[in-house]
Amino acid sequence: MSILVVGSVALDTVETPFGKETEVLGGSAVYFAAAASLFTDVKLVAVVGTDFPLGELDFLRDRGVDLRGLQVAEGRTFRWSGRYDYDLNVTHTLDTQLNVFADFHPVLPEGYADVSTLFLANIDPTLQYEVRSQVPGARLTMMDTMNFWIQGQRDELTRMIGAVDIVTMNESELRMFAGTSSLIAGARKVRELGPQAVVIKQGEYGAVMFDRHGYFTAPAYPLEEVRDPTGAGDSFAGGFLGYLDQCGEITPKTLRQAIILGSVVASFTVGEFSLRALRDLTPAKIRERYQEFRDFTLVEAI
Numbered sequence: 001m002s003i004l005v006v007g008s009v010a011l012d013t014v015e016t017p018f019g020k021e022t023e024v025l026g027g028s029a030v031y032f033a034a035a036a037s038l039f040t041d042v043k044l045v046a047v048v049g050t051d052f053p054l055g056e057l058d059f060l061r062d063r064g065v066d067l068r069g070l071q072v073a074e075g076r077t078f079r080w081s082g083r084y085d086y087d088l089n090v091t092h093t094l095d096t097q098l099n100v101f102a103d104f105h106p107v108l109p110e111g112y113a114d115v116s117t118l119f120l121a122n123i124d125p126t127l128q129y130e131v132r133s134q135v136p137g138a139r140l141t142m143m144d145t146m147n148f149w150i151q152g153q154r155d156e157l158t159r160m161i162g163a164v165d166i167v168t169m170n171e172s173e174l175r176m177f178a179g180t181s182s183l184i185a186g187a188r189k190v191r192e193l194g195p196q197a198v199v200i201k202q203g204e205y206g207a208v209m210f211d212r213h214g215y216f217t218a219p220a221y222p223l224e225e226v227r228d229p230t231g232a233g234d235s236f237a238g239g240f241l242g243y244l245d246q247c248g249e250i251t252p253k254t255l256r257q258a259i260i261l262g263s264v265v266a267s268f269t270v271g272e273f274s275l276r277a278l279r280d281l282t283p284a285k286i287r288e289r290y291q292e293f294r295d296f297t298l299v300e301a302i
């Protein structure tokens with residue numbers, strides 16, 4: 001079993017009330033791969049420029065992530081810069097520079113098309129579609145997106161949504177895409193385009209899932225110190241899909257476990273800037289926090 005992820009590999013400049021870091025490792029594919037590789041084999045497809053410090057990805061290589069699909073192109077690496085205020089649920093994007101992503105066309109190395117799971121991380125929906133078309137046989141496919149693409153590439157995004165099993169978005173992005181304030185109505189609208197399930201991220205309030213079995217909700221892990229919420233969504237997706245990839249069957253039970261595991265992994269990510277927490281994360285720490293989650297969400301019948 002293995003997962004293929006296509007997404008951004010970035011240099012991020014992030015400012016929160018707790019500090020500022022300039023041009024540090026980031027990108028949707030990096031956060032996802034760091035999280036998912038704690039559960040299963042991961043293959044990554046992306047592009048960086050000749051200015052990218054490739055040694056920053058050694059920790060992924062050490063975890064067995066297959067980086068043969070990472071192209072190095074002439075030019076500058078994708079850069080994103082954002083700011084968070086005390087309400088860490090709201091991301092203020094200050095700048096997005098696509099740079100080498102502007103001319104990127106993913107080419108899958110040998111073996112990449114045979115994966116069991118495909119994750120189309122937040123990136124240009126046209127690129128997501130190029131990869132989706134090259135991996136027709138995946139057992140499970142999921143995609144993420146953000147306001148940048150909802151506003152800029154709505155038609156391509158709608159086509160892409162119709163080609164996956166699960167869609168994940170932040171709640172504000174779902175409202176923007178679906179044009180409704182109701183998450184129930186928004187999730188229904190997305191499912192009418194084809195996907196079986198919609199997973200809505202609610203930042204420090206957790207995540208909810210709508211599928212044909214109904215509704216499941218999980219809180220976020222209560223953290224006293226959230227330093228940098230960047231990458232929470234991608235590491236949530238990495239925990240969620242990483243676990244499902246190595247499950248024999250995808251059932252209502254494993255989907256619920258996956259939602260909690262996604263929340264657990266994301267809770268580590270946001271405790272530190274950039275990839276710092278994910279670099280040191282271990283399956284044992286994940287299991288311990290998963291157990292805590294069970295304890296604080298269990299309610300007895302009355």
Ligand code: AMP
Pocket residue numbers: 007008010011012025026027028031079080096122123124146148149229230231232233234235
């Ligand atoms: P999130 O999990 O949503 O916080 O994802 C944060 C990551 O997404 C950052 O590391 C950024 O580099 C990356 N990112 C931000 N905007 C974009 C974009 N328009 N396309 C691709 N990746 C992006």
